[in-house]
Amino acid sequence: MSDTSETPSELLDAADDHDERAESLRREARRNVETAIRDQLDFEATVTAEHSGDGFVVEVKPDALSTVELDDDDLNVSVRAATLAIGAIEVDPETVRNIRELIDEIGELHSDQPGAPRDVIVRNAAAVGLTSDEAERELDKLRTRGEIYEPQSDYLRTT
The missing domain is CATH 1.10.10.10 (Winged helix-like DNA-binding domain superfamily/Winged helix DNA-binding domain)
Known part of the structure; x- marks a missing residue:
């Protein structure tokens, strides 16, 4: 090994740093999604987001939520029952029951x-x-x- 190359231990440390940064970015994205949804609601609700594929599934409580469509320049949000799906929804929720x-x-x-x-x-x-x-x-x-x-x-x- 030359003096300028990193040791395997240094490479593993760098990989851990990247994993930590990726997780930090996922947490920040989740908080941003939750805040964006909360800001668009005209009622008090608990909003929780879960990373899923290349988007998020967001749960909004209380149970008294009806079907609503919300659009933002950066987010396409579909609300169905108490579940929001954010990202590339490819099917119409009204056409599938299970x-x-x-x-x-x-x-x-x-x-x-x-x-x-x-x-x-x-x-x-x-x-x-x-x-x-x-x-x-x-x-x-x-x-x-x-x-x-x-x-x-x-x-x-x-x-």
């Missing part, structure tokens, strides 16, 4: 692929009232019961 229908709808939108991409399903789970964690659990249950299958890794189809 995750199986969501898989079918996304599969149609991605007809050039072997099925509905799992990450897109999870990212759009708010359309059927699920968080990304709930969607993952539901997909696992459906696969265990044989109601969905993976024609290729990370792509899903209904049976």
Whole structure:
């Protein structure tokens, strides 16, 4: 090794610094999303954001929230029940009632692929009232019961 190259330990420290910075940026983005939503509401509510794919799923409480559409120059926000989905929602929440229908709808939108991409399903789970964690659990249950299958890794189809 030359005197100017970094040691493996220094490289690992640098990687840790990047991971910490990325996490710090995710926390800052989450706070910014929560603040942007809170500022657009005309009622008192608890707003919590969860990073999901390339967007956020935001939960707004109280339960008395009805369907609302909010737009901001930087955010496209769709409110359905008590769930906000921020990012590239690819399906109309009014056309799907459950995750199986969501898989079918996304599969149609991605007809050039072997099925509905799992990450897109999870990212759009708010359309059927699920968080990304709930969607993952539901997909696992459906696969265990044989109601969905993976024609290729990370792509899903209904049976």
